[in-house]
Amino acid sequence: MNTVMTSENLTSGDIVINGSVGTPFCDDAKMSMRNVNVFYAENQAIHDVSLDLAKNQVTALIGPSGCGKSTFLRCINRMNDLIPQCKVTGSFVMDGAELYAKNMDPVLLRARVGMVFQKPNPFPKSIYENVAYGPKIHGLATSKSELDEIVETSLQKAGLFNEVKDRLDKPGTGLSGGQQQRLCIARTIAVSPEVILMDEPASALDPIATAVIEELISELKEKYTIAIVTHSMQQAARVSQKTAYFHLGKLVEMGDTKQIFTNPSHQLTENYISGRFG
Amino acid sequence: MTKQDPQTMPRSAVTEKIELGLAKRHRRENIFRAFGLTAVIFGFILVFFLLFDITSKALPAFHQHWVKVDVNYSEKSLRYAAGDNLADLSYRNTLRKSIYETFPEVKARRDKRQLNGLFSSNAEFAIKEHLIANPDHLGTTQPVWVRVDDDVDVYLKEVEKLGEPLVRIDQKEAQWIKTLVDNGAIEKRFNIEFFTSSDSREPELAGVRGALTGTFLTMIVTLVLSFPLGVAAAVYLEEFAPKNRWTDMIEVNINNLAAVPSIIFGLLGLAVIINLFGMPRSAPLVGGIVLTLMTLPTIIIASRASIKAVPPSIREAAMGLGASRVQTTFSHVLPMAMPGILTGTIIGMAQALGETAPLLMIGMVAFIVDVPSSFTDASTVMPVQIFLWADSPERGFLAKTSAAILVLLGFLFLMNASAAYLRRRFESK
Structure with missing residues (x-):
């Protein structure tokens, strides 16, 4: 068989990442990131990454563990602001507005760029309250019936409504893992974001629940721009239109998913997707 | 295939090694459990003793002995003249006279003072309040219940247990108390005042x-x-x-x-x-x-x-x-x-x-x-x-x-x- 390559000899060896290859930019970009560097105290987690998220498309961020794809994702809606000692440089532009500008309110930003996390994290409240929380804090509903409607449509879009419609007042934490994750997606949709960031949304789920989520993602891209971090290459191949391959904090290659998985340009990408390491 | 007894079942070297240490591990676990249980029981016993001791000591405080005095509300002893305010009469005098009437055999001045001491210092106010509440009792003799002095109260509570007079009550006083008890003039009541009144120098009046x-x-x-x-x-x-x-x-x-x-x-x-x-x-x-x-x-x-x-x-x-x-x-x-x-x-x-x-x-x-x-x-x-x-x-x-x-x-x-x-x-x- 092949010799197992570790990430170390990949960079110290003959393969050197020298800027990214492929097509990281596109014409109908919802978000454009340029020259992004992220530091955790002294550690640089992201090195000079530039890429676009295409509108109404699913962009998959793949790469071995610790390559910085989650960090990058969390920078997009400024969740990294919460981590002290985390420093972000570079430019993040959504619809022409710089996200890290002084006058950009992270609260508004996070309402427009929603996030679904790796581990389902419903609030320890009722299913209804979980979905209603976002619209409530943003004042999106003026009446109880309007709120009811938002909750119902959000749950429907997340494909959960039929399963929970009789127990909306039961705690969200009592649902199964897959249901919880769909509840979290419903909660994110409820504030009508423009972009949804998903950080390995199916990694804690069984194959059936995963399939449901993947189907859901494919449907959601009709309305939303989606970026998804995943460890499963099959998942990336199934749900995404664009794929970005990260390695040790650098963007190695980005392009159409079909092209990345069938004919990668970079040696590292090929090694990774052919399962030689990762 | 028949099931094998775990004791005689063939085993690998690793299994044997684990088995050797098992007894020791179980023993440790049992010792620890015993320790834990002992600690819990010890704690329980301590709390129980504390509560038992306090409760048994506290119980007497929830009862108070009362004594019946046939108060002679005579206008003379009250020094009452028509139109006087009932609150300003000489109740101490009246109370004393009434007490002496109950024990006509007590003559000596010292004995009289001792006899007075059997009643709570609050008694004169009790008979005053009685008259104010029932002005028509003026000039009549009425039974009024008043508190006994704290020493008498303690004596009555403890004499049953100890069977002998306490230092604070001498033979003479014990005899008077016995007379009162025999006459049915002493009564044990629930001490509601413990909860409704405040601190006092007199234990029989003190409350929380x-x-x-x-x-x-x-x-x-x-x-x-x-x-x-x-x-x-x-x-x-x-x-x-x-x-x-x-x-x-x-x-x-x-x-x-x-x-x-x-x-x-x-x-x-x-x-x-x-x-x-x-x-x-x-x-x-x-x-x-x-x-x-x-x-x-x-x-x-x-x-x-x-x-x-x-x-x-x-x-x-x-x-x-x-x-x-x-x-x-x-x-x-x-x-x-x-x-x-x-x-x-x-x-x-x-x-x-x-x-x-x-x-x-x-x-x-x-x-x-x-x-x-x-x-x-x-x-x-x-x-x-x-x-x-x-x-x-x-x-x-x-x-x-x-x-x-x-x-x-x-x-x-x-x-x-x-x-x-x-x-x-x-x-x-």
């Missing part, structure tokens, strides 16, 4: 109402000040404050503050709150402020630990939806941390409830007969009342002391029960 009200008012001040301040400080330090040298220093100092002897806080209260700010002495307001200083560190430390224990994923979930920090804190972090915060609060409040030393410094140790009606009235608190009674030489205070401890424990129990109820509500949400 003043101290209980003082404790209640003081605890309210403490709770109202220390809970919001403590939780706000904890929330700020945990959720909002930057982590730097200053906040580290504040944390260390809060921990140190929790270990400061409580009397120091009393000195601070005396020097700053009373002398500098000129607040009234002996007041529940000042007591509450001093106890707040003492309770705050406990609440802050417990609240911080509890807030820290809220999973970060919940904060991320709320922030990811666009909730601000304050919204995240108040709608998710605090409710989840609330059970722990309440536990810390109740520990702090229980400490404050039993605290005596700092209150001595701010004058809550004074002898106060009135029930405080506001936060600035002079008052005392239960533990100080217990301390005062335990310090009194009268034997009647012995049972009162234990009874007051029981009342204090009851107060504590109620406080804990309400906290447990609130906890349950927050946990079920």
